[in-house]
Amino acid sequence: MAEPALKDTDMKDSGLFDIVLVVNGTSYALAVPARRLLSDCLRHDLRLTGTHVGCEHGVCGACTVLIDGVAVRSCLMLAVSADNSSITTVEGLAGRDGKLSPVQQAFADCHGLQCGFCTPGFLTTITAALAEDPDPTPEQAREIIGGNLCRCTGYQNIVQAVLRAAELITQTR
Secondary structure (H helix, E strand, C coil), X not given: CCCCCCCHHHECCCCEEEEEEEECCEEEEEEEECCCEHHHHHHHHCCCCCCCCCCCCCCCXXXXXXXXXXXXXXXXXXXXXXXXXXXXXXXXXCCCCCCCCHHHHHHHHCCCCCCCCCHHHHHHHHHHHHHHCCCCXXXXXXXXXXXXXXXXXXXXXXXXXXXXXXXXXXXXX
């Protein structure tokens, strides 16, 4: 995603940039420093602490969010780059009525989490992947989660959760 062209008038004398983020369906007008990471903006400015920050280098995947439906490492993106984007965090995956998304339900069904630190990144990553291909093979399920790190599970239950989520999605169509 290209950075938006910002004009001098967008920057206040305080060195902050005015941006608008649509997060989980709610629009937020914010004034952020130019170098504020999206992960920090979500966690500290908007208090959406479900997006976890692990490695701060884009390696672990714990900070993954959906930007216009695409899985993105929020610790590698500046908040100003997300101006006028639609962002979905782990808090936005469940329905407005609180019903778990198919991916969340599959994680519960398949015991796909233990400590839970990596789980938000897995949930958003898998959600984006299944939107692209709702019927992955077991090998494709392993590829989907290959960029996310977990120190607890051994990944087998997470692979099963990907396949179960695909089943749930198919059942709802």
